Amino acid sequence: EVQLVESGGGLVQPGRSMKLSCAASGFTFSNYGMAWVRQAPTKGLEWVATISYDGSSTYYRDSVKGRFTISRDNAKSTLYLQMNSLRSEDTATYYCTRGTAHYWGQGVMVTVSS
Amino acid sequence: DIQVTQSPSSLLASLGERVTITCQTSQSISNNLNWYQQKPGQAPMLLIYYATSLQTGMPSRFSGQYSGRSFTLTITSLEPEDIANYFCLQHYSAPHTFGSGTKLEIK
Numbered sequence: 001e002v003q004l005v006e007s008g009g010g011l012v013q014p015g016r017s018m019k020l021s022c023a024a025s026g027f028t029f030s031n032y033g034m035a036w037v038r039q040a041p042t043k044g045l046e047w048v049a050t051i052s053y054d055g056s057s058t059y060y061r062d063s064v065k066g067r068f069t070i071s072r073d074n075a076k077s078t079l080y081l082q083m084n085s086l087r088s089e090d091t092a093t094y095y096c097t098r099g100t101a102h103y104w105g106q107g108v109m110v111t112v113s114s
Numbered sequence: 115d116i117q118v119t120q121s122p123s124s125l126l127a128s129l130g131e132r133v134t135i136t137c138q139t140s141q142s143i144s145n146n147l148n149w150y151q152q153k154p155g156q157a158p159m160l161l162i163y164y165a166t167s168l169q170t171g172m173p174s175r176f177s178g179q180y181s182g183r184s185f186t187l188t189i190t191s192l193e194p195e196d197i198a199n200y201f202c203l204q205h206y207s208a209p210h211t212f213g214s215g216t217k218l219e220i221k
Binding site: 035059106 | 208
């Protein structure tokens with residue numbers, strides 16, 4: 001069974017950093033591209049960042065370029081999202097997804113507020 | 115960016131009724147569109163991938179069709195457990211973009 005379990009969320013002040021993790025199991029992690037998707041409270045969904053199966057290629061939405069870094073450790077079957085210079089508009093539930101979002105984690109809440 | 119226009123934003127339907135939700139893309143994406151169901155407090159769940167393929171384990175009353183840039187999700191006979199938000203995702207080109215969602219409620 002495919003499982004994606006996010007961790008690392010919480011309350012953070014504007015301008016500070018936070019790192020999310022996503023532990024994957026139930027499939028060969030190194031065979032799949034992965035992505036982070038977010039959903040602000042009562043809002044729609046946004047594709048945040050994507051990383052290729054081997055980590056050689058990444059993509060970011062414009063609003064997070066230069067602030068967020070997606071990475072992966074295939075030996076640990078874990079996906080990461082390093083978020084720097086956080087803004088209030090980054091407040092959302094962040095989901096880890098596999099491939100073209102066939103599977104989703106349960107999500108982790110990130111609240112950026114002073 | 116490819117824009118995805120989803121309609122309606124909300125829908126009141128009766129149990130047993132046929133329900134249709136539509137996504138229109140701003141440019142051709144072939145069949146690179148997925149449909150999802152999201153219940154309150156839960157993660158989205160894949161219903162349909164590549165526009166017409168039913169995800170394993172999903173009820174056969176859900177189906178997807180497309181013609182050109184117009185994509186439809188149909189529930190042939192609404193069940194109580196189908197009350198949820200539904201949205202589409204185009205994954206033809208980056209940034210992948212979502213429809214704004216349809217809130218489905220019982221009349």
